[in-house]
Amino acid sequence: MGRPKQFDPDVAVDQAMEVFWRKGYAGTTPQDLVDALGIGKGSLYNTFGSKHALFQRALCRYRDSQAKALIEMLEQGGPVKTRLRGLLEFLAENDLADPDRRGCMAVNAAAELAGTDDAAKALIQGMLDRLEETFRALVEEGQRAGEISPARDSEALASLLLTTVTGLRILVRVAESPDRLFRVIDATIDSL
Template sequence: MGRPKQFDPDTAIAQAMEVFWRKGYAATTPQDLVDALGIGKGSLYNTFGSKHALFEQALRRYRDGQAAALVEILGEPGPVKERLRAALWLLVEMDLADPDRRGCMAVNTAAELAGTDEVATELVRRMFDRTEEAFCAVVEEGQRAGEIAPGRDAQAVGSLLLNTTVGLRLMARVAEGPGRLSRVIDAMVDSL
């Protein structure tokens, strides 16, 4: 009879997410994961199958948490431009408050693995699609409310907001403070 699992797989995925987020996929060793999760290699592989399978679950966990936070702010009541500004600031504030300056795990994964890891690329693509769709919906809401010019292509503006978000997340990794990031957010929102 096999021994029962001595750990919670859901907690292990959250802990693995932190390791992958801090180090990246390639630099994370199975030993790093074993040490962070406090389990043996056998348990790691028996539960998750492989380092890559655990990475996929960690990236999904990250995607679900980040997307929920962004969608929540965008869905709050109030002026659309202020919600957009608040959503962008939320991401920047999280990045600037992080002592490790990890940035966005999805953006980091895109930079590290896009084109070489089909599954990771698709997971990130879906996260970016979901973010862009949320931005597009808010832009359309702003157009209906008269806050954003109705002639603007909402899909194009959603893409621009996604691109701005990706750039902000990268810039925040090296920013000495919020100055430049604040200017980007203000210019983006004010351009609408």
């Protein structure tokens, strides 16, 4: 009879997500994971198979928690531009408050892996597509409500909003002050 697992794999995925988010995929060693999870290398590989498989699970966990929360924020009631500004300001303020300035794990992973890791690329693309579709629906809601001109291309505006979010998540990693971030937010909302 084998020994029972001495750790909770779901908790381990959360802990691994934090390590990958802070250090990136390439910057995270198996020893980093073993240290963070408090398990042996054998348990790591027996449970998750490989560093890459654990990264995939961590990225899925990030998607399930972070992307879902953003979409829920956008789907609340109220004026569309107010919701969009609120989301962008929340992201900027939240990322600026993070002492590690990690930004967005998905954006970081896209920058690091999109050209070399098809599985990560597909997962990230799905997350971005879902967010962009949410933006498109929100723009169209704003058009119906008279907040946004119906002559504007809702798909183009959704792409602009997605690009703004990804850009903000990168800028925050090097921003010395919030001024640039809030100028971007103001200009984006004004452009709608």
